[in-house]
Amino acid sequence: MEARTFVMKKPTGDLALIKKMNTAIVLDAIVKKAPLSRANISELTGLNKATVSSLVQDLIDANLVLEIGMGQSSGGRKPVMLIFNRTAGYAVGIDLGVNYIRGVLTDLEGGVIFEAEVALHRHALEHVLPELYRLIESLMAQSPESPYGVVGIGIGVPGIVDESGTILFAPNLKWKQVELEHLVSDRYDLPVFIDNEANAGAQGEQKYGAGRGIAHQIYVSVGIGIGTGIILNKELYKGASGFSGELGHLSIDLAGKPCSCGNLGCWELYASEHALLEMAAPLGYGSLRELIQAADQGDEAAQELFRRIGADLGVGLANVVNVFNPEVVIIGNRMSLAQRWIEDSVRDTVTKRTLSYHRKELRILFAELGEQSAVRGAAYYAIHQFFHRVKGGA
Amino acid sequence: MEARTFVMKKPTGDLALIKKMNTAIVLDAIVKKAPLSRANISELTGLNKATVSSLVQDLIDANLVLEIGMGQSSGGRKPVMLIFNRTAGYAVGIDLGVNYIRGVLTDLEGGVIFEAEVALHRHALEHVLPELYRLIESLMAQSPESPYGVVGIGIGVPGIVDESGTILFAPNLKWKQVELEHLVSDRYDLPVFIDNEANAGAQGEQKYGAGRGIAHQIYVSVGIGIGTGIILNKELYKGASGFSGELGHLSIDLAGKPCSCGNLGCWELYASEHALLEMAAPLGYGSLRELIQAADQGDEAAQELFRRIGADLGVGLANVVNVFNPEVVIIGNRMSLAQRWIEDSVRDTVTKRTLSYHRKELRILFAELGEQSAVRGAAYYAIHQFFHRVKGGA
DNA sequence: TTTGTTAGTTTAATAGACAAACTAAGTTTG
């Protein structure tokens, strides 16, 4: 979780804790419902006016809140309106893909200030790292002067990551045991957060996209394989070993095709981009883009292929829905580009195959942030940790 | 959550909260590691000696903690040892099955004081309710005089339950829309908690059985059908509608047998007691008990049947493991009686079909509480809520 | 101008945690 070690005090309830809690409550109110006056905050949160005044002053001193002048009077003294100072610092988010590296610089609200992308032609670590560093440095160079500067770097990667930010295995990059967090944080002396692409995407959609305000959200990243980010009670769920959600290897056919993972009939053998292209090859199409174009131009075979992929996606999604009973399922990554050709068959299949109790609350959506789900989510990791740091008082 | 409405104050951080937290910390320490002295608690929790003394006094005044006399000196004044007063109150736990009602009376540590069971021959509500009431009353009659008396009643039922404690649907009882919580709590004027049998069983194993101290535990109740109780971060996970974990309707065969739920190839069609007995019928066996006996006496066909059921159980479990990456999976309910005949094939299948990363942390266990998982879990609901109530200060 | 209203600060009270001093009651040592 933490990047470097901030010494953990004993977690007993003392006065510092309650101040921390209340500060968080106040800041939260401002972030979510700005502009607000102190009086508004008091009413909204139930905290006493005096308490709010004191906490707000601390936040102003910490450069996290700004007074933007007088608001409308409703028959008495004019209120002083407060907003969150989103430019008190900046965050870097990186999406390290298989054939690209994408990066954004965001403000503390996660809004994109600047973005950049480079193509990746080789996967060797010695080749990728310099590219990554160059991208990070170009992003940081764009960050305006600010009280906190760049507060951290979040990176989404296509592989399995452990708690220490080490990439255990990234099949499509052919990487094993890459201590990426150490490498990057040593270089820039900043907090660095590594997570897999699907988790980062899930966070992105949860905070800034289709999943805003939703407690139970499953993000299914359908690209070359299938990955998932599981958000339960508004928090990323990671299993015992820190990497759950290998839903790509959910078996949907107990006697189906053998998978490299050892199981039979894994979902991603049926419903990923890779599976689609395998079936498209005999028709003479070599890429997702070509296939979509063909479908758009009326090619029945291509359209049928999408329907089939949609159905198989739906089979797995039905399982996911029956297991998690989520409020939304978000389909993201490259396959979301084919939304118009797969959406109907996905929905039909899910409707047929889920319990009616679960269907009631369910919405199936496509990623709102498109290709930016993962970068924005990655940046959020850095922002999130920054808030914990400043509220702690370091 | 709450049974009756205790008016919720604004959840801001005030002094009462921190006292509540620290009281909980102290009580927790005593419950888990008794006997302890005040000095021990101070060291253990990091709370100041004075604070501990004061909080302990409150707990003694509330009859929740007892002084049991002097402990061993280690070179200075003898410590006064403290224990949790487990008999300050009692809880009733009920497992409402399809052909039985089982009940226990427990102390506040969940230890069984008294147990009883009645057979159910008819399922009509008019017939079951009086039986249920008679059982509850016989249990309550056994509770000794105590400061708090019976603190609540927990009931596990074979069906889908909503947040208000209404049984929406219990297929095997043919019940629909039974407001059980209301009925029972009106009758006894006590807090009543209804949940489905698998969730109750999961809680039972989590607190008193094979899942003690484990954060991520999946309890699979294999009976007539398959139900599951999912515990993540030590808490029962319920989905958006309050009833997730219909893992029985996880499809393991995308083109398999049609299920009454609308899906194809549902797990419980392959790996439940019902499925087993269907396959056993041609061999001339009519019950699980007979089949186990046959296997014990060397009947190869029966043994083969168990191996097959074990394998199909394993297929579904592998999916569960890949999805949740839990630390333990606990197989409970009736099928756990056949442990010795299915264990090997279950393990083999799971090993073959799960990702090695997940397997590392994984243990597959059978219910430690046997047939009592659900009753004990049900009682725990009442105990748990009681603690929240007294710590609140009512 | 007066009256009433709303915003925000100041003041004094309160409650809980804590450190330090203190009392209580034991053990070890010369």
Next chain:
DNA sequence: CAAACTTAGTTTGTCTATTAAACTAACAAA
């Protein structure tokens, strides 16, 4: 056996964050 040391638990005074209430500031309407 007395003196010295140890440990348990309580008492005392301090500190801090919240709060209610009083107060100041600034405006609108009559």
